[in-house]
Amino acid sequence: MVTHPEAITPPYEYFVVFGLGAVLLAAIATFEWRRGRRPIRFLVFVVVWIMVAVYGGAVELSHVRKTRAKARSGTYQSVQGCLESFHPGKPYASKTVNADEVWSVGGERFQYGAGQGIFAWHRVETQGGAIHADSWVAVDFMRDEDDRRNDILRLAVRQHACPRAPDTLQLS
Incomplete structure (x- = not known):
């Protein structure tokens, strides 16, 4: 984008x-x-x-x-590196954020879910998304202050390039 x-x-x-x-x-x-x-x-x-x-x-x-x-x-923000945390999203849309994919890199948090009607990247891992727990990513994004989220404008991913990031949202 x-x-x-x-x-x-x-x-x-x-x-x-x-x-x-x-x-x-x-x-x-x-x-x-x-x-x-x-x-x-x-x-x-x-x-x-x-x-x-x-x-x-x-x-x-x-x-x-x-x-x-x-x-x-070109005044958007950029961050790159290995994932600090990764919680895989569910392959179905949800009315809550419980099914969202959540990950962080460089101190920035990214959260999105299947079925969201937004222009930014929002394909979760379970639907063939590119990001996995052991991915290295380079992300260009813009902060959406109204929805308090980072909208991903460009995403580059290298698979299996990093140690596996912990799932800090994992529910027991």
Whole structure:
């Protein structure tokens, strides 16, 4: 993505889902209003839904714009070395971070999961991802302060080049 900043795009499928949800909710509210019902709680829900969707979309678009600009100007961060820790991710999407792959190198922590709708690298080891506990990595990334994560823009990996990193998140 560093060499092709135009590939950094927002997750448009989420905009479609939340937009269609807002249209559907507004249509139901209008239908109920015309039938003589005054569903005030439902109308409040619709307004809140639309406000949250617009705010979330604006935040994501702002982050994409900033990331593209930093990729073009080369002002992103870089780190390289053997992994300090590695927790493999699950091959399925989850509503919590329990299924996320988590690893660190050079004091920076990276966390992502299968099924995430982000532009950055997010393929976990169990789905054919390149990073393993004994990998050497070179990572170009940008900090996403809104989601408090590091978004991976470029990743170079050498397999079996390091001692195996411990799984510091392993649950007994």
